[in-house]
Amino acid sequence: MALLISVLEQGLCYAIMALGMYITYKILDFPDMTVDGGFPFGICLAVVMIRAGVRPILTLPICFAAGCLIGVCTGIIHVVFKVRDLLAGIIMMTGLYSVNLRIAGKANLPMYDYYTIFDNKLMNSLFGMIPGLAGFQSVIILFVITIIVKFILDWYLKTRSGLMLQAVGDNDVLVTSMGVDRGKVRIIGLAIANGLVALSGSIYAQQQRYFDVSMGTGTAVIGLASVIIGTAILKKVSFFKITTSVVIGAVVYKACVAIAIKCGLQSTDLKLITAVLFLVILIITRDKKRKVEA
C-alpha cells in the first residue's frame, strides 16, 4: 500500500510535466530538452520562495509563468535564430543548470520545516476531520491538481489558439495559409509546455521538500516515456482523452521504475533504470508500428 501511494505521488507529480512534454513532443514534434533544466528550475524557485515566506499555493502560478518565459527563450532560439530543436533545448538546459544554482545559492536546499500545498493548516484540519484519510492527503491533493490542469489543457486545445497549435505540428503550411505566423505559434506552444514543466517542478518540490541541483537529470526521458506509454499503449482505449492517457502513462512509468527497484536494484541505479526502461518502451512501440505496416 505504501508503495502504491508513493508510486501514485511520484507519478502524478511527473504527470503534469508529461502533459507539457505531450505538447512539445507529440503536438509540435519538438524533442524539448529544456525540460531537464526547466523542471529543477521550478523546484528551486518553489523552494526558495517558500523559504522566503511566499504562500505555497502562490508558487504554482508563479512557477508556471516563469516556466513560460523559459519556453519563450527556447522558442526564440529555435524560431528566430534558427537553431535546431534539439540543440535549442540543450543550450537552455545547460544554461539553466547554472541559473538554478544561482537561484538556490547552493547545490542542495531543504525546506522541511515549512508549510507546503500538501501540508498546511487548512489541509491538515480538512483531512483531520475524516479519519483514515490522513495517509492519502498528498495523493488526493495531487490528484485534484492534476485533474484541474488536465481539464484546463483540454479546454485550451479546443480554443482557436489551441487548434492553431495542433495545426502547426500537423501541417505548418496550412498555418501560413491562414495568415498566421507559424513561428509565433511554436513559441506559444513551447511557453505553455515549459510552464507546465516548471509548475510540475514546483509541485514536486513541495512533495519532496528539498531541492537538489541534480534533480532534473533524466526528466525529459521520463516525460517522453510517459507520453509514449500513454499514447502507444492506451491508444486502443478510445474513450480516454490523450491527456488522460499521458497522465496514466506517467503513473505506469513510475510504477515500472518502482517495481525495478523492488526487484533488488539500488536507488542509485535510478537513472539507469529510467534510461533502459525508456529504451525498452521505444523498442516495444516501434515493433508494433512495423507489424501494422506489414
Next chain:
Amino acid sequence: MLELKSIYKNYNPGTVNEMCLFDDFNLIVPDGQFVAVVGSNGSGKTSMLNIICGSIQADRGEILVNGENITNERDYQRHRTIGRVYQDPSKGTCPSMNILENMSIADNKGKIFGLQAGVNHKRKDYYRDLLKSLGLGLEDKLYTKVGSLSGGQRQAVALLMSTMTPLEFLILDEHTAALDPKTADIIMELTDKIVREKKVTTIMVTHNLRYATEYGDRLLMMHEGSIILDKSGEDKKKMKPEEIMHLFNEISVECGN
C-alpha cells in the same frame, strides 16, 4: 490588380550551379481574371507563384497589389488575402483533425486566434451546406479525420477551406496533378464554379493542357523564366490543346532535346 515589376531571381548565386531564372520578368493580372499558366518543368511557374505568395524572395523587383507594394511583407502576412491550393493534397488540410475542425480553422482565417472556442457549432449547418456542394458525400463525415480521406476528397476540402473567407487572389499550384483523371475533373469543375461565384482573381498553374484551354480567361505559357505566349479573350477561346502541344514541342527542339 496584381503587378510583378522587373523581377530578378537567381538560384544558387555564386556557385557553379548558378541559374538565372527570372531576368526582368513582368506580369500584370487585372481584377477578376482567371489566368491559366502552362510550361515545362523548370520554366518558373511555381517560382512565380512562390514569389507572389512570399514563400521565396525575389532578388530584385517589386510586387504590387492594387498599387500597394507588398514586396517586403512576410509570407503569412500576404496569405491573409491569398488562398492557395497546393499540388500535394495533404498540404491544404490538417490530417489529424476532423473535417469540422479543419473547416473551423479556415472559417476563422483573418480573425484573432485567441481563447475563443475553436469550433463554432452554430456554423455547422453552413459547413455542411458547403460540403454538400462538393457532391462527395462529405457532409455526413464532419467528425471524420481528414487524414483518412482520399486525396481527391482532401483536395476538395482544401479548395473549400482556401476560399471560405474573402480573398484577393486564389493561387492554384497544379492542384489537380496528384489526382486521378476523374477526380481531377470534379475538382477542376468545382474550382471553376468557385472562381466564377466569388469573382476572385485566380492564377492556376497546370500541366493539363485541356484544362488550360477550357478554363480561364487568359492563357500564359512560360519557358525559361519568360512568358512566350499570352492569349486572352477571344484569342484564348480559339486555342486548342493541340496548338499548345505543338508549341511545347517546338520549344523542346530549340533546347536541343
